[in-house]
Amino acid sequence: MFKLLRRTRSKADYTWFLAVREWPVLVSALGVLLGAVTILPSAVGVVISVIALLLGSATFVRDLRNLRRRWSSHDFSLIAAPFPHEAFPPPAAYPDAEYCYLPNRGTALISDGIDGSLRERRFTVRVADEPYRLPPILRATAPHVLPIRARGRLLFNGPVVGMRTEPLPGVGEAEIQLHRARYFDFQCSNELCTMRITNRETGEDLDPRRRLLTDTSGRIVTLAASVLSDVVGISTLAFTTDGLLLLVGQSDRNTASPLLQAPSGSGSLEPRDLTDADGEARETLADVLRAGMEREFCEETGVRPDAIAGTEMTGFARWMERGAKPEFFGLTELSVSSTEIRGTAPRGAERLYSSDVTFLEIDLAALGAELRTGTPILEAPSLPTVIREVGSLPLLLGIRAAARHRTA
Template sequence: MFFERAWDAVSRARYKIAIRVRVIVDIVLLAVGIALAFFGGTDIVALIGVSLTAISAILLFINLWKDEADKKRTRVVANPDFLQSLRSARLPNGFELKSGAIPRSENTNPTAGEFRPYITSEDVNAILDKSANPLAVEEVRFEVPRQLQEFRARSINIKLPNRNDPKIGLRNDITVDVLANSEILSVQETDYFSGAATNEMACDQFMSVPVLRSRRPSLQFAVADLVIDNNELVGLSESSLSNHIGISTVVFTADSFLVLQEQDEQMISSKEVAIGASGSLDLKDIEVTRHQNPTLQGLVRFGMEREATEELSAAFWPNRQNTTITGYARYLARGGKPEFFGITRTTSVFSELKPTKKDVRYVKNIVGRPFEPNKAGLARALEEILGEGQNSDKVYSMSMVVSLQMALSYLAKHKLVF
């Protein structure tokens, strides 16, 4: 665990250095100067090396000092108006605003992060699983928008993401027409840290702290301005955020157990209870599904089953559908990032489940909940779990709550066939 956390810190440091071009140039010049000073071969070359070393060391110090001063002059605070802006914003046709939080009586005036707002469409969810939308991968990799580039390092320091894995961003909105007409959907390579520096900062704003304490801080930039424009939720096709695709699925075993997870502190939803398996699509998922099932739906199903394999060591029938996609949403407190939900059946029995070595630090505990092995029994168990959340000392993750809501809505209207 120590070495994994140390490597996470190295990964964050490498990212923060990489986005500081001036610092990189200074380090390169410093290395060249030292090499010339010690191995130049002649006195003149050695003198040039010493001079270059001294100059680059001074520039490196100045640039690092300037970065630190800029950081002290910038304060990150929660945007108090974001939730109200979301509630009054115009939504895409057919979508409605919902809460992904378990209501608690003591929290009568929640923030956007506590309310956990998301939007979804029953009409979209009704045909999503049976649709087949081909994918097109954009050639240009995602770049953090200009307005947020200077805050990237600060955002990484706040959110503390772990590895900067390549991810997949969705660049089109999911609508009934798009699904019904099997339209091609565009996806784009992004990465985990770009999500942390864009989507994960949606509830925050950057304030400039004046040198004189008598003056009040002034607003530099509110990330919400990239989420809501002219009182309308920005669509994925116009969004300048990372929007990497999230996935969550209810998992049940061959011996009729629903699977719950207690997540460790390394997760976005750290120290919360999660349902089944959840995470996000990796860039490599596209390569795996390109020939097997080159559609958005095939990619999402594969990603859900991969997460279940990594987090639970779950096994699946080959060459058959093990996952039903139950719904689609956009998480507004995370910049409107796209999320897909499902129900997945594993061929494993509950006693065989355990996190893989790769994911053991993310999964604190795996809990099984028995249910009667039919559609009504599954729905009843899901309703009980959702209802217990109001009185539980343990906090349900947003993805768990929405996964339960999506699964129950789907089961009320459709047959579950595997």
């Protein structure tokens, strides 16, 4: 019953999202229906109603043809190749920026300077009054993109939080701008960058990555200059008192890292993370991120919130294959041993996307020392084999950030 209800909700979200964007067709269909059911018994009424029915039918047919023509004029196909990071220089504002390409997982833009700033500088948050809305260029492609993204998956149009500024190094306090969005906005903006669009008539290819992710100089745009929803990704690594790391296996329904090992808690920032239990707005970026990371951890592992001793920020990245969306990483210390929480399992909706919870021993200090000599993370001797073979991009980036933080 649980899976049936979740599938029904996913289908309802999907249908409503498309219906809102194709409302003229629905209005035409309603006109045809009303014309058919309001034919009066009188001769004049019959004539008027028939005329209304014919006009409504003609409009409906025209709209259907326009809709079909609009949907069939382009081919949308998924890009299987890695993100071509060599062709896109990082933003000039990112200090010590470089790309981290992990085969079969993805590509991330990382910056040791931003990582250090995230841990050392105080960033307050300001949430925009108006929620994010797709710009015209993305609204036009939304009805094409969402059916492809939703094919074979369970997607829900839940509330999420996007970001408009980076935690860059500097002196003193700085403000980070956030905005409320919906998950389908992310699917139809950032995830558009996973596709190639081909005009069937001309054969011309359009690469959304070059159009949406770069500025006039060809560099990757900052979040402040982006027109995408840029939903904030959050991941944390949780360690028990006996030094074991909790890992969460991803099910085949997971959209980002199916069948791979994920961090202890991983997902998207949500509006409920912006306020505390009393409804008061959280003031700093660290507090907001910490709340989201710990929430995701408890949902995906089934561990109680009172088992968390604390969480600290360790790093920042942008996931290039997913429209250069922002990703934050943390390190969570638990107040319980692995024996006390062994046998926990994902809760609620997370049961659809997370399969199991396992424990793993990893030496972050040794790994951090290897990384600081220039060893790539997948080649580091201290990286456990299971993570090297089936670790997701957020897990590998989270481990990298935590290991470097431990040896800073």
